[in-house]
Amino acid sequence: MENRRVTMNRHTNLLQLEEHMYPLVDVKTPNVFRNLFPYSEIPKIAFNDRVVPHHMPDDIWITDTTFRDGQQSRAPYTTDQIVRIYDYLHKLGGPEGRIRASEFFLYSKKDRDAVEKCMERGYEFPEVTSWIRANKKDFQLVRDMGMRETGILVSCSDYHIFYKMKMTRKQAMEHYLSIVKECLEIGVSVRCHLEDITRADIYGYVIPFCLELMKLRQHYGIPVKVRCCDTMGYGVNYPGAVIPRSVPGIIYGIMIHAGVPSELIEWHGHNDFYKAVSNSTTAWLYGACGVNTSLFGIGERTGNTPLEAMVFEYAQLRGNLGGMDTTVITELAEYYEKEIGYHIPERTPFVGKNFNVTRAGIHADGLLKNEEIYNVFDTEKFLNRSAEVAVSNTSGAAGIAHWIDTHYRLKGDKKVDKNSELVTMIKAWVDSQYEDGRVTVLSDKELEAVIAETCERLGITLK
Template identity: 60%
Template sequence: MKNIVLSNKTYKLEHDPYIYKLQDVEEPELFREMFPYTETPKVAFNYRRVPENMAEDIFITDTTFRDGQQSRSPYTTEQMVHLYKLLHELGGPNGMIRQTEFFVYSEKDRKALEKCMELGYKFPEITTWIRASKKDFELVKSIGIKETGILVSCSDYHIFNKMGLTRQQALDKYLGIVSDCIEAGLRPRCHFEDITRADFYGFVVPFANKLMELSRESNVPVKIRACDTMGYGVPYPGAALPRSVSGIIYGLQHYSDVPSEMIEWHGHNDFYKGVVNATTAWMYGASSVNCSLLGIGERTGNVPLEAMVFEYASLRGHLNGMNTQVITEIAEYMEKETGYKIPPMTPFVGANFNLTRAGIHADGMMKDPEIYNIFDTETILNRPPKVSITNTSGVAGIAFWVNDHRKHLGLPELPKTDELVKKMYEWVSSEYESGRITMITDEELIKKYAEISE
């Protein structure tokens, strides 16, 4: 047996990697020191750092119609079709939003899926998420789907405490299900649920090895979706498994030979790390990150799709054909047509994301919008910067609002010393001197501007 081999990945001599075998333990490994439950979870470090290995082709996949529907009232068929069209437009001609997944159990979801397929878009490719049964495999195959997600929970919390199985029993069950999926003519996408609480070398790697063997034997690609189901993943270099995002991605590649294009990261935002964990997964070798529009999903939500659009642009220096102005269109549609209320402070889509209240900020914005605006939001998102009018707005804030309004009316700008601006400021001041404590609305300002302009 060779101990040292030339790697076809790094082109360096490496020790022949250890082949991990399933560790069929009698008691579940719950990592109680990391996850004490009655205390906050702990982040342990072993200082083992793995190399960054970003794939040449990185992209986004979507779960708006699957995970995104599990924490809100269901979308109508018409809403799903419209949002699918917007995803297609946002992702652009190069398929940056590569796939989106649907449920197929209700008539409404199946109808939406079929109507979306009738559009004939190459991207996003429509996939499904189903129960692991032959009946469901035949159902999605008859619809014309080529890839489907299969739940294969991999932590002992799920294997022992939820399903009542041993690791060997779970492994055998999962491999049988995946074989049935391949036999039905479908590409399996294996959802490694709760991977950030799983025994990585005792179950995850041996299971991934078996899946890659099955893939080679059948000549069918088997995708692994690494699911940070509870948001426990951390991006820190040197963090210990099972919480290390970089360690998980590196381990799947190095010990199980899973190619980048077959690794997908699916994160949640329970500890505010959804976006940075997804970016870390990209940087260490996962080709795709799974997201939902506006981050809507289980509990604290999924990775916001619009966030990863800008993460991609930041890392690669271009948008690769993505149309970012569609993000604003999506946000407006979600609020007006689906009844979802976007928290106003939400980056890129919230009402206040490029709005300033302080008068000193407004004064800076009048001189140069770049001082207080993160980028040219008007060009990139079709959202010009705005100010809200309160008791702290000052003359500069009033002048900014007046000139923004006049721009929409096709009128020239006015200096903040103009009589009209002064009268607007005097009216605002009188409102707060009279005891008002709320923000003055655009409707009130437009009405007062019209009165003063007459």
């Protein structure tokens, strides 16, 4: 105790006692935290009430894995689609580069063609980075393509080290460090993907490993990033929860005890337990500068943290959009639906067809009087999407006119009047539906069909 130094913490401006060093604990048998993860039962969330402080970095950002993790769960994108989406990400991220980087596979010619075309765009952000297999041939490919950073897999739980890799912790660490050194030798920055970190021994393996990574960073003078991968979605954001499930505990340990700067820490979450967004936000709050996402959450199993969700998390935490153009989110959703053929579930926040559609009659009445009552924010301003009211027996002529105006995006003098012949005829049809015993709201397709037929009879068009 007496030999430990007292230093000033420049973030809190408080004196603190230098922490103990954390050597590798090279166990003979794997620690799979069976008390927390009893496979034949539901995983446990345990607490010890050890609370760590908030440590929000001065600058936070989003990174993207749409073309890497996102492509592992769907049909591969074409080269043209990748380049088009990359253009959208650049526009969405804005001049401050809130979407800092995007990662790509390099395995196939199609992947490499897409990388080259994206790099030819000359955008500073998102930076084009790669994800490769850990071998010299792939390292050389990264350098030959002029990329400054690559990700490599460094699985860190005993589940992976003992059961998948058939190694001890010491063997795994030595193997990983040799790979990192090879990459740094050719001048390429390494992003270490600590797979399955929420089932790993944080103080017995993860922190000792990160301490070694920081030594390599200092020796070579090249950034070495740490990506905390919640591969199975086990992370929780609750204060006082025990590690390895505690997101605050993981970020605090890596930052404070392993000495990894916030700008080199990134969170990569999965949504197996519906916590991807809250865990990513928590990582920001406790010291990670980066959160890794994919568009619409497309990814392995239940998916990744949705990129669009973190855009609005950023705005809520910072009080501004950091230069991001959120209307691009709607453009991306339309591109996926119309050009790629990917169906976005209707109730998906911010991008689903029905995310700002009010269906309950009493809610619709409130929305028509003042949309702030039932709309999360000005969706017309931020997403180019007006709040809509679904049509039912309680909608009335005003509700039908509102539906037509918003659904067909009619503005100014193009809007339909609630007393028009078109609205009167549609209302008569709607009333007849419910007089025959219908109890559900009318679908968009039903309304589109009857409006098209009525417009044809009246000789008018909605433009």
